Amino acid sequence: MKTLRLRLTEDEKGWLERRAAENGRSMNAELRQLLKNSMASGHGVR
Numbered sequence: 001m002k003t004l005r006l007r008l009t010e011d012e013k014g015w016l017e018r019r020a021a022e023n024g025r026s027m028n029a030e031l032r033q034l035l036k037n038s039m040a041s042g043h044g045v046r
Contacts, residue, residue, distance in 0.1 A: 006031075 008016065020030035 016027050016030060020027045023030060023033075025033065
């Protein structure tokens with residue numbers, strides 16, 4: 001697995017922290033789930 005450094009604003013980080021906590025996941029796991037959902041729905045690169 002590769003490592004990716006990501007810069008977030010304080011608001012973005014706060015949103016991600018809250019969402020991850022609500023879903024019982026780490027911030028990393030939440031970001032990966034969001035990406036997986038987006039890829040599965042066909043959003044993104046065309």
